Amino acid sequence: MEKARVRTRDIQFWSEKNQSMICVHSRRARDFAKFLERQPWVKTYQTCVPLVVEKFQHINPVDIRREYFQISWTTDILICQADGRMAVREFADTKDLSKKAVIEKLELSRRYWAILDISDWKLVIPGDGQKAKGGAP
Numbered sequence: 001m002e003k004a005r006v007r008t009r010d011i012q013f014w015s016e017k018n019q020s021m022i023c024v025h026s027r028r029a030r031d032f033a034k035f036l037e038r039q040p041w042v043k044t045y046q047t048c049v050p051l052v053v054e055k056f057q058h059i060n061p062v063d064i065r066r067e068y069f070q071i072s073w074t075t076d077i078l079i080c081q082a083d084g085r086m087a088v089r090e091f092a093d094t095k096d097l098s099k100k101a102v103i104e105k106l107e108l109s110r111r112y113w114a115i116l117d118i119s120d121w122k123l124v125i126p127g128d129g130q131k132a133k134g135g136a137p
Contacts, residue, residue, distance in 0.1 A: 002074050018044050028091055028126045043082045049075045051112050059111045064104045087120035088113045094125055
């Protein structure tokens with residue numbers, strides 16, 4: 001999960017599943033999107049999906065910084081599965097999982113999607129020097 005409208009290096013590529021150009025902000029996101037392109041359980045997917053700040057009022061704020069509820073965020077990947085169910089994937093590096101701020105942002109994302117009845121929320125942690133893997137239902 002990232003702040004919306006933060007300047008980043010964009011990587012664009014053509015998505016056959018989406019029949020459109022896709023924009024991601026990292027190589028790991030590109031690698032994971034290419035993984036999704038090959039998966040039969042994935043119908044379509046969206047990257048850098050904005051979270052609607054007005055919905056934050058419905059999220060339990062316990063253990064999440066108050067100021068995070070004032071910021072516009074984006075989710076890394078929102079997946080529409082072949083069976084119609086929705087899924088969310090967020091990216092994090094192993095080294096960052098010891099940082100309270102990272103954990104709070106991830107928890108905000110998880111709670112946000114839960115209030116929208118999307119419980120298939122997973123964290124993608126690429127291995128050292130490995131491409132992002134996993135994410136299957």
